[in-house]
Amino acid sequence: MQLYNKLSAEERRELIREAGKERLTISFYQYAQIGNPALFRNYLFIAFDAQEVLGRIYVAHEGINAQLSIPADRFADFKDFLDGINFLENVRLNVAREHDNESFLKLKVKVRSKIVADGLEDKTFDVTAIGTHVDAIKFNELIADPDTILVDMRNHYESEIGHFENAWTPDVDTFRDSLSIIEEEIKEHKKGKKLVMYCTGGIRCEKASAYYKHRGFEDVYQLEGGIIEYHRQVTEQGLENKFRGKNFVFDARLSEAISDEVIAHCHQCGKSCDSHTNCANEACHLLFIQCEECKVQYLNTCSTECHEIIQLPIEEQKKLRAGHYNSNHIFKKGRSEKLEFKKYDND
Secondary structure (H helix, E strand, O other), X not given: OOOOOOOOHHHHHHHHHHHOOOEEXXXXXXXXXXXXXXXXXXXXXXXXXXXXXXXXXXXXXXXXXXXXXXXXXXXXXXXXXXXXXXXXXXXXXXXXXXXXXXXOOOEEEEEOXXXXXXXXXXXXXXXXXXXXXXXXXXXXXXXXXXXXXXXXXXXXXXXXXXEEOOOEOOOOOOHHHHHHHHHHHHHHHOOOOEEEEEOOOOHHHHHHHHHXXXXXXXXXXXXXXXXXXXXXXXHHHOOOOOEEEEEEOOOOOOEEEOOOOOOOEOOOOOOEOOOEEEOOOOOOOOEEEOXXXXXXXXXOOOXXXXXXXXXXXXXXXXXXXXXXXXXXXXXXXXXXXXXOOOOOOOO
């Protein structure tokens, strides 16, 4: 019985191209009490593998978080399968507005301690005691209210390329960093102000809404379905779009346009640009914003050092990658001191 992916990304890419089928990029999440995450994980892998599902799925005692890609002609079967699982019946499926058949090239179903890492050890915190969900119409009304505090619950590299008008975009690297920082900043407004939050698809601000209610905030709201669902609603209903720029996504696309406005800049030359990339030097792999001109000049690398390294023979590059080369510094998304025009400077 196959319980793990056996094909490389390149092998899977070739199969997708040979099949010639359109694929949909989808995300969903659900907080629920899962007694045996490992057993549920194996059940999902077997079923998803048979349905040609690819993507990244996390399972924990607190629920499931999934970003995946499925053949478009199997969407109905996929939804029927989810509806057959009691806590996933009629779960919201956020279907991407822009598709890429190669958004995911492997199926990875992993057991985690939590589906959203929060660093919390408070056993009295109930993640299901959430705030009020609002649709795009209500959201637009709320953020126009001067008594509203609008908070972006995403990380700095996400909000840099796109965010809602007048939103506070905390300079944080992770969700677990944001919870205490945000609370400290707005602790004087637990009463009398409306706390409105948003994120990519809803999973982070759902947990955050429950957390801030737990911490004494009285009027807490979250954008239902996140930016992805907001975009769908404003498009289909002809509503005013209050989002500026692109929405960062966690697949090979890296972003999808929500408005035509470009609000970010190339981290290397400062030119108006909002396209993320990963440094081509595998020993670095830094996520940063790079324009087409710098991509050509630096061969898709983040610095002259990485540019020099990728021109070395492959065996020499492998030797440089061995051990602790560049350490964890390489994973500080958009934080490298080599990036002259990065937005934030707290390396």
